[in-house]
Amino acid sequence: MNHRQRALYVIVFLAFGFTLVSLRLVQIMLVDHEKYQDLAINNHLRRIELPPHRGAIVDANFNTLAQTRIINDIYLDCQDLKDPEETLKQIASILELPADQLIKSYNPEARYLPLRKDVEEKMVLALRELKVRNLIFKETSVRSYPNGAHASHLIGFLGDDNRGASGIEKQMNSYLRGIPGELWIEKDRKGKEIAAYRRKDLPPVDGMQVALTIDLSIQHIIEDQLDKLVQKYQPAGAFVIVMRPRTGEILAMANRPTFDPNERRGAKPDQMRNRCLTDTFEPGSTFKAVSIAAAINEGVVTLGTPIFCENGEFYYGGFTLHDHERYGMLTVREVIAKSSNIGTGKIALMLGQDKLFPYLQAFGFGRVTGILARQGESAGILRPLSQWSKVSITRVPMGQGVAATPLQMINAMSAVANGGALMTPRIVKQVNDSAGRVVEIYSPRMVRQVIAPSTARMMTQSLEDVVSDQGTAQAASVPGFTVAGKTGTAQKFVNGEYSKEKYVASFIGYLPAENPQFVMLVMVDEPKGKQYYGGQVAAPAFAEMSKKIVQCLNLEPKKETAGVTQAKL
Amino acid sequence: MALQRQVGYILLVIVLGLIAFGLVMLFSTSAPYATHNGGEVYYNLKRQAMWLGVGAILCVTMSRLDYHLLVRYAPYGVAAAVFLLLLVFVPGIGKKVNGAYRWISIAGMNFQPSEFAKVALIFFLAWWMSKHQRHAGDILKGFLIPAAVVGGLCVLVMFPRLHFRQGDLGAAAMLVLIFAVVMFCAGAKKRYLFPVPIVGLIGLMTMAYFMPAKRGRFFAFMDPEKFRETSAYQVWQGLIALGSGGLNGLGLGNSRQKMFYLPEASTDCIFPIAGEELGMWVALAVVTAFLVLVLASGWITISAPDPTGVFLGIGITTMLGVQALINLAVVTSMMPNKGMPLPFISYGGSNLLVCLAAVGVLFNIQRQGTYETPNGNEELLPPRTSPRM
Numbered sequence: 014m015n016h017r018q019r020a021l022y023v024i025v026f027l028a029f030g031f032t033l034v035s036l037r038l039v040q041i042m043l044v045d046h047e048k049y050q051d052l053a054i055n056n057h058l059r060r061i062e063l064p065p066h067r068g069a070i071v072d073a074n075f076n077t078l079a080q081t082r083i084i085n086d087i088y089l090d091c092q093d094l095k096d097p098e099e100t101l102k103q104i105a106s107i108l109e110l111p112a113d114q115l116i117k118s119y120n121p122e123a124r125y126l127p128l129r130k131d132v133e134e135k136m137v138l139a140l141r142e143l144k145v146r147n148l149i150f151k152e153t154s155v156r157s158y159p160n161g162a163h164a165s166h167l168i169g170f171l172g173d174d175n176r177g178a179s180g181i182e183k184q185m186n187s188y189l190r191g192i193p194g195e196l197w198i199e200k201d202r203k204g205k206e207i208a209a210y211r212r213k214d215l216p217p218v219d220g221m222q223v224a225l226t227i228d229l230s231i232q233h234i235i236e237d238q239l240d241k242l243v244q245k246y247q248p249a250g251a252f253v254i255v256m257r258p259r260t261g262e263i264l265a266m267a268n269r270p271t272f273d274p275n276e277r278r279g280a281k282p283d284q285m286r287n288r289c290l291t292d293t294f295e296p297g298s299t300f301k302a303v304s305i306a307a308a309i310n311e312g313v314v315t316l317g318t319p320i321f322c323e324n325g326e327f328y329y330g331g332f333t334l335h336d337h338e339r340y341g342m343l344t345v346r347e348v349i350a351k352s353s354n355i356g357t358g359k360i361a362l363m364l365g366q367d368k369l370f371p372y373l374q375a376f377g378f379g380r381v382t383g384i385l386a387r388q389g390e391s392a393g394i395l396r397p398l399s400q401w402s403k404v405s406i407t408r409v410p411m412g413q414g415v416a417a418t419p420l421q422m423i424n425a426m427s428a429v430a431n432g433g434a435l436m437t438p439r440i441v442k443q444v445n446d447s448a449g450r451v452v453e454i455y456s457p458r459m460v461r462q463v464i465a466p467s468t469a470r471m472m473t474q475s476l477e478d479v480v481s482d483q484g485t486a487q488a489a490s491v492p493g494f495t496v497a498g499k500t501g502t503a504q505k506f507v508n509g510e511y512s513k514e515k516y517v518a519s520f521i522g523y524l525p526a527e528n529p530q531f532v533m534l535v536m537v538d539e540p541k542g543k544q545y546y547g548g549q550v551a552a553p554a555f556a557e558m559s560k561k562i563v564q565c566l567n568l569e570p571k572k573e574t575a576g577v578t579q580a581k582l
Numbered sequence: 583m584a585l586q587r588q589v590g591y592i593l594l595v596i597v598l599g600l601i602a603f604g605l606v607m608l609f610s611t612s613a614p615y616a617t618h619n620g621g622e623v624y625y626n627l628k629r630q631a632m633w634l635g636v637g638a639i640l641c642v643t644m645s646r647l648d649y650h651l652l653v654r655y656a657p658y659g660v661a662a663a664v665f666l667l668l669l670v671f672v673p674g675i676g677k678k679v680n681g682a683y684r685w686i687s688i689a690g691m692n693f694q695p696s697e698f699a700k701v702a703l704i705f706f707l708a709w710w711m712s713k714h715q716r717h718a719g720d721i722l723k724g725f726l727i728p729a730a731v732v733g734g735l736c737v738l739v740m741f742p743r744l745h746f747r748q749g750d751l752g753a754a755a756m757l758v759l760i761f762a763v764v765m766f767c768a769g770a771k772k773r774y775l776f777p778v779p780i781v782g783l784i785g786l787m788t789m790a791y792f793m794p795a796k797r798g799r800f801f802a803f804m805d806p807e808k809f810r811e812t813s814a815y816q817v818w819q820g821l822i823a824l825g826s827g828g829l830n831g832l833g834l835g836n837s838r839q840k841m842f843y844l845p846e847a848s849t850d851c852i853f854p855i856a857g858e859e860l861g862m863w864v865a866l867a868v869v870t871a872f873l874v875l876v877l878a879s880g881w882i883t884i885s886a887p888d889p890t891g892v893f894l895g896i897g898i899t900t901m902l903g904v905q906a907l908i909n910l911a912v913v914t915s916m917m918p919n920k921g922m923p924l925p926f927i928s929y930g931g932s933n934l935l936v937c938l939a940a941v942g943v944l945f946n947i948q949r950q951g952t953y954e955t956p957n958g959n960e961e962l963l964p965p966r967t968s969p970r971m
Binding site for chain 1: 614618763766767768769819821822823824825826827828829838839841842843857861862865866869870872873876877880883884889892893895896899900903904906907910911914916
């Protein structure tokens with residue numbers, strides 16, 4: 014075997030090696046191609062979500078209630094900063110920072126030097142003009158509520174995941190949130206985009222604007238009044254709701270205690286609950302309007318029917334019913350005006366519980382209104398007839414042994430003001446897309462005709478008497494307008510009996526009585542002090558607010574009626 | 583036969599083709615680095631072109647110089663190699679790259695002395711074994727003395743700065759392999775030679791054991807996916823590059839993996855990027871080109887006029903072929919990761935220089951070679967059949 018032969022072996026051996034490599038290449042590049050292709054895509058293809066702007070919430074006149082602001086935190090990558098001194102001076106002047114301080118804090122090694130937080134759009138644009146590549150902009154969106162605590166329960170707030178957690182923010186989240194866009198890019202291993210390989214680019218669709226039925230100026234009026242009420246009576250809670258009877262639109266709604274959605278940290282769940290929807294109260298005398306309306310509608314009584322009020326003590330079913338004053342003969346109209354418990358009880362006895370009960374249901378008691386879905390709205394308590402005791406027929410009509418939310422109360426009264434037609438209470442007026450086009454308009458929805466228009470007219474007449482020198486709520490009168498309304502002073506049911514110290518004072522009224530433009534509920538839960546009657550606590554507040562609201566709504570005072578009212582005063 | 587006479591041209595065309603391909607791929611792979619570091623896009627290309635110029639001159643010179651003459655100076659070559667390897671130890675000249683002192687830097691040009699040592703060794707073995715052909719079977723002259731020289735060079739290559747953690751195992755393995763092949767062809771006793779790879783393997787294992795940085799590398803190739811975040815990162819990313827290229831590739835310049843995913847994209851791992859950009863057919867063509875290169879240089883070796891030529895030829899063929907084979911086997915995850923450039927294609931001056939010089943020697947051998955004539959007689963090649971360079 015000579016050298017050449019041995020050399021040949023070596024060469025054949027090498028050639029064999031190359032053949033093996035070729036086979037392996039076919040395996041990698043042809044057989045396993047798809048596996049490695051997926052891995053490669055996984056390596057460099059990235060989906061970047063482009064967040065949409067959340068839509069604004071505005072009131073009926075397009076005043077902002079909630080908006081999303083973009084703020085920027087600005088950082089500087091100090092490495093390879095060209096001409097640091099001059100650049101820093103320019104940056105400092107734009108950001109309104111002291112230049113010498115900035116230059117002092119400059120550290121050529123720092124890759125993430127914080128310059129300023131919460132920088133507004135204008136400054137950012139100016140900074141971008143500089144075209145300094147070392148500047149890092151960190152964009153964050155902040156939901157802000159320019160009116161602070163006003164209407165905070167209705168508007169709601171966002172949770173930590175930036176989705177609506179309560180109020181309209183939750184209810185209308187799917188409209189407000191918008192649709193995120195996406196960007197498919199390829200990145201090198203250092204995380205930088207390879208611009209040449211940019212793929213499809215889908216811009217985000219900004220969220221829609223939600224317009225509420227709320228009138229911000231009315232909201233301000235009731236919020237201010239509530240502050241006064243809270244200061245004066247130190248109550249456990251206080252509520253005002255303003256509604257438009259014709260349409261069921263909520264014009265304003267406010268609760269105490271309240272919270273500022275901008276500063277939600279530290280706010281207790283107690284403060285954030287929208288009690289107008291979630292809490293129930295025994296309505297007290299305001300409920301009489303509902304019961305007597307049923308009796309009139311059934312033709313059992315008319316406004317003039319005389320009722321003997323037993324001189325203040327009526328023994329029925331083993332219990333004695335009292336009036337706060339001893340009345341003899343009263344017409345039905347006077348029973349309402351003077352808010353006689355005995356009179357109401359006897360009218361209800363004449364009607365009978367089997368006829369009364371369907372009316373209570375028809376007015377919406379015992380059932381949620383659905384104004385804000387899945388936010389803890391209470392249905393109130395309306396026991397079925399099977400659970401009524403013998404005295405229930407005298408107690409329920411005067412608002413005892415039945416519980417309702419403030420919203421249910423005002424909605425029932427609103428039906429009386431609206432000629433007997435119960436409307437669905439509404440809070441959202443319309444939805445516009447980000448370009449301002451109308452997407453959806455919500456129209457008024459009637460639930461049912463509860464009482465005949467003629468009955469409603471009769472009820473209004475007697476409710477007008479309540480707000481007169483004959484009635485319990487003279488303090489609720491508004492100069493230039495006829496006010497119809499009903500007071501309520503409910504004892505709170507504490508530890509199995511009716512308390513002598515804890516009351517819920519309320520007044521629900523509407524005006525002008527002949528053509529009601531708004532109905533308003535004022536309710537004060539556990540007012541402290543000597544005054545606790547609805548006519549004393551709630552009615553004056555009603556009058557004070559109404560005087561301002563009629564101006565907001567541009568209502569013309571009636572000349573002759575004004576004269577009459579004044580004469581009565 | 584015409585083909586026999588054309589073998590020099592085949593070699594030339596293959597080498598030129600590989601170099602041209604290498605320059606294109608070098609530009610494609612080095613541009614992202616240059617752009618990222620704010621440097622000049624053509625920087626690496628210019629440097630490579632400079633080395634190529636020097637290499638071309640060297641190649642022509644070697645093809646003109648009679649290898650019999652050169653072989654006589656082989657001992658001085660080994661002395662020079664030792665001197666250069668020792669220069670690595672001189673502060674100011676020795677240069678650290680990737681944490682290892684393997685380079686000397688003269689006038690801004692970085693040179694790897696271990697590359698020169700390979701050629702010096704080939705020449706030394708050819709000289710020694712042709713001088714002592716009759717004693718090829720002896721243990722002393724036929725094994726121990728050449729082994730001592732190789733051992734000495736290996737020690738110098740492996741322990742620069744007297745700190746073996748920074749040693750160059752690949753170069754040492756290459757030297758041992760060249761030694762084994764040339765000795766085998768020269769007729770050394772197999773019983774002396776056989777233990778060499780075994781001892782080498784044991785030595786390698788021991789080294790790997792003492793070098794934790796390399797230990798993981800050693801077995802990671804068997805399951806690169808498992809070690810893809812650690813020791814097999816490079817191999818894994820190389821496989822992704824090759825595999826995602828598929829049949830037709832992503833197009834020249836469109837490699838994604840070169841965007842810093844695959845380390846050493848323009849040097850040791852240039853082949854996967856080429857596969858990713860140009861696809862399987864081109865990758866196979868490159869492998870085929872290396873195969874043809876080995877066959878051509880093998881042909882030249884076998885038809886060398888004398889044993890000296892055969893030894894030189896087989897040494898050079900081994901050096902070029904094994905380098906290519908190891909590089910390709912590493913990037914296809916067929917053997918443990920060993921930093922080894924792909925001849926003529928990878929970026930790197932000293933390797934290109936040495937490879938071109940070696941090809942020059944092959945031309946010289948071919949020029950003097952004997953060929954069988956159609957009538958069965960061996961005769962010297964007529965003049966002017968080798969490439970005129």
